[in-house]
Amino acid sequence: MRTIVTGGLDVDARTTPDHASPRRPAWVLLIASFTAFLGGFNQSALNVVLPVIAGDLRPSAVATSWILLAYLVTMCSLLVVFGRIGDLVGRRRLFLSGVGLFALSSAVSAAAPTAGILIVGRGFQGAGAAMMFATGAALIASAYPPKQLGGAMGVYFAVNSLAQFLGPVIGGVIAAQLGWHWVLWPNVAVAVCTVATGFFVLPRDAPKSSGQRLDLLGAGLSIGAITTAITALSLGSGTGWTDLRIVGLFSASASSAVAFVWWERRAESPLVDLSLFAERIFRWANASSFLNCAARFPLVLLIALMFQTVHSSGAAIGGLAVVPVSIGTMLASLSYRLLERRFGAYLLGIVGSLMTGLGILIVLLSVTAHPYALFAGCGGLITGAGAGILVVANGATILRRCDQAALGSVSGIRSLVQMLGNTVGTSLCLAVVTAPLTGGDRSAIFGGHADSLDPAAFGDLRQGFHAAFGLLAVLALVGAVAAARARDGHRRRRAKFTRSPAREDGPGTPLGIG
Numbered sequence: 001m002r003t004i005v006t007g008g009l010d011v012d013a014r015t016t017p018d019h020a021s022p023r024r025p026a027w028v029l030l031i032a033s034f035t036a037f038l039g040g041f042n043q044s045a046l047n048v049v050l051p052v053i054a055g056d057l058r059p060s061a062v063a064t065s066w067i068l069l070a071y072l073v074t075m076c077s078l079l080v081v082f083g084r085i086g087d088l089v090g091r092r093r094l095f096l097s098g099v100g101l102f103a104l105s106s107a108v109s110a111a112a113p114t115a116g117i118l119i120v121g122r123g124f125q126g127a128g129a130a131m132m133f134a135t136g137a138a139l140i141a142s143a144y145p146p147k148q149l150g151g152a153m154g155v156y157f158a159v160n161s162l163a164q165f166l167g168p169v170i171g172g173v174i175a176a177q178l179g180w181h182w183v184l185w186p187n188v189a190v191a192v193c194t195v196a197t198g199f200f201v202l203p204r205d206a207p208k209s210s211g212q213r214l215d216l217l218g219a220g221l222s223i224g225a226i227t228t229a230i231t232a233l234s235l236g237s238g239t240g241w242t243d244l245r246i247v248g249l250f251s252a253s254a255s256s257a258v259a260f261v262w263w264e265r266r267a268e269s270p271l272v273d274l275s276l277f278a279e280r281i282f283r284w285a286n287a288s289s290f291l292n293c294a295a296r297f298p299l300v301l302l303i304a305l306m307f308q309t310v311h312s313s314g315a316a317i318g319g320l321a322v323v324p325v326s327i328g329t330m331l332a333s334l335s336y337r338l339l340e341r342r343f344g345a346y347l348l349g350i351v352g353s354l355m356t357g358l359g360i361l362i363v364l365l366s367v368t369a370h371p372y373a374l375f376a377g378c379g380g381l382i383t384g385a386g387a388g389i390l391v392v393a394n395g396a397t398i399l400r401r402c403d404q405a406a407l408g409s410v411s412g413i414r415s416l417v418q419m420l421g422n423t424v425g426t427s428l429c430l431a432v433v434t435a436p437l438t439g440g441d442r443s444a445i446f447g448g449h450a451d452s453l454d455p456a457a458f459g460d461l462r463q464g465f466h467a468a469f470g471l472l473a474v475l476a477l478v479g480a481v482a483a484a485r486a487r488d489g490h491r492r493r494r495a496k497f498t499r500s501p502a503r504e505d506g507p508g509t510p511l512g513i514g
Contacts, residue, residue: 025143027201029152032136033159034194035099038187039129040163042106043071045171045183048319052180059115069234070119074126075133076419077226081219083134083412084271088212091135091142091408092202096195098131103191110184133415138407141399142205150345150396151337157392158333161384165326168319218264218271225256226416233423237430272409281401282410284486285394286417288353291479293418294425295356295472296387300325302429302472303363303376306465311372324377328359328384336392346487349393353480355386357473364469367462386476390483391418397486425475432468436460 046053046068054064086094105128109121137156144152171183232249239246264270277283303325304318313321332352339348362379366372395414402410 024201025140025148025152028139028143028203029155031194031198031202032095032140033156034190035095035102035132035136036156036160037163038099038102038190038194039133040160041167041171042125042129042184042187044164044167045174046071048168048172049175049180049183052175053118056180057112057115057118063115063119065235066119067115067122069231070123071126071129072234072419072423073227073230074123075130076230076416076423077223078127078130079134079416079419080222080272080409080412081214082131083138083408083410083415084219085214086131086135086138086408086412087405088214090205091138092198092205094131094408095135095139096198096202098128098135099191099195099198100128102128102132103188103195104128106184106187106191110181110188134412135408136411137395137399137414138411139202141402141407141411142404143203146400148337149400150340150392153396153399154333154336154392157388157395158330161326161329161333161388165323165330172319212269215264215267215269215271218260218267221256221260221263222271225253225260228253228256229420230423233427237427237434241431272413273406276410276413281486282398284482285349285398286414288349288479288482288486289391289394289414290417290421290424291475291482292353292356292387292390293421294428295360295476295479296325296329296383297422298425298429298468299360299363299380299383299472301426302433302465302468303366303380305433306367307376310367310462310465321373321376322380324380325384328381328386329388330384332385332388333392336389336396339389340393340396345393345397348389349397349483349486350480352386352388352390352393353476353483356383356390357386357476357480359383359386360469360473360476364466364473367465367469383476390479394483394486425472428471429468432471433461433464435467436464 050064050067053059053067059067082094082098102125105121105124109118109125112118112121137153140152140156141149174183228249232246232253236243236246241247261274264272264274300322303322307313307318307321336348343351359379359382362382363376364379366375366379369375398410398414399407
């Protein structure tokens with residue numbers, strides 16, 4: 001029997017998903033979706049209640065930024081590492097451990113008497129979230145047969161979109177009525193129930209990468225490269241990209257990344273099998289995801305900021321203005337299974353990227369055209385729907401073609417690519433929006449004091465929004481080109497990435513069509 005190489009491992013070509021287990025796949029989807037809701041709600045709600053936290057704990061400006069940044073940096077830097085650990089020790093064990101850590105760190109954060117303790121708690125929350133997200137999608141891919149995976153991933157992403165929609169609304173109400181601590185306490189109860197339920201219903205899995213060990217040096221270099229890059233991207237818009245600290249962080253990130261690639265090519269048991277990126281489908285599908293996330297996620301921030309500055313709306317109206325984006329993403333994700341049956345994942349990936357670009361161009365009209373709320377709402381709905389289709393199509397496409405032994409690693413890479421797209425796109429857009437402004441006006445925008453802007457500066461700000469929305473549209477449309485490249489191409493090397501040669505996506509066919 002021929003063997004195929006996936007993620008640096010020799011695995012039998014007969015490898016099949018774990019859906020043969022008598023356990024019901026719906027339980028796996030339910031438990032994983034609970035954690036997707038936890039992660040999405042936690043991040044979106046904290047963004048809204050941060051001013052309340054700052055008013056209570058009175059942290060410094062640097063500490064205030066790290067209340068959010070600690071979670072983001074820790075989660076992103078550990079996604080790939082925990083994905084690999086899940087392959088080595090078993091994904092069920094790591095997933096439940098991550099939910100447990102998330103519960104414990106949420107309790108620490110909720111009870112934090114000082115900003116320092118809150119930052120530590122948020123950092124451990126990020127570690128728990130990384131364990132959940134690196135293994136959650138892999139557990140779903142293991143439980144569902146390939147033809148049903150698209151629908152399951154659609155539900156998974158829809159729940160996360162719902163959490164991002166409800167987080168600011170519910171979080172704001174809870175913080176106003178009960179205090180910011182109670183935004184975090186529900187995480188504890190939900191996570192504990194999830195662990196208890198998951199312990200009994202999640203199928204036990206043996207380690208898929210037996211005989212392998214964790215690449216500690218590669219893990220350290222990966223964490224260093226990602227941590228410094230995320231920190232620089234998150235702080236650069238406020239401090240200035242030429243600040244010596246930002247330049248130093250980028251230099252450290254680049255050096256660590258080069259060292260990581262050098263080492264992974266030589267490591268006996270690498271953290272990431274770099275040959276995956278030589279596979280056309282894997283490379284271009286992840287590229288389209290990166291570009292789409294770089295276009296979609298910053299749009300939410302820009303719409304809210306535009307309503308509160310250019311159109312002089314309050315924070316509540318600005319929050320409502322971004323609701324159509326989440327609704328579009330949720331509805332498209334839930335409809336994905338029906339769409340894939342009719343059109344196939346390959347075509348949907350292209351159409352999703354094009355819809356994202358079209359929606360952003362419609363939002364661009366809302367900067368000056370009237371009724372601006374109608375343009376922003378319709379454009380946001382189309383953008384959210386396009387992004388929902390693209391993300392689910394790419395996620396299902398990548399995971400259904402990946403061997404069981406590498407599902408954790410590939411899932412971690414996929415999640416990291418999306419988070420990096422989010423961070424890079426947000427940093428670029430904030431820089432573009434505020435580029436026409438003077439230093440004082442730029443500080444007013446980042447400090448949340450847009451009402452103190454000089455009236456003459458609003459013309460420059462409109463110019464900045466036009467440029468930023470235009471940049472996002474370009475990113476989405478380039479993402480459509482990348483999605484169009486994500487087809488098999490009759491290449492000999494495709495067997496490295498495919499779980500089995502005899503699947504519904506046969507050799508030489510576009511991804512997802514069969």
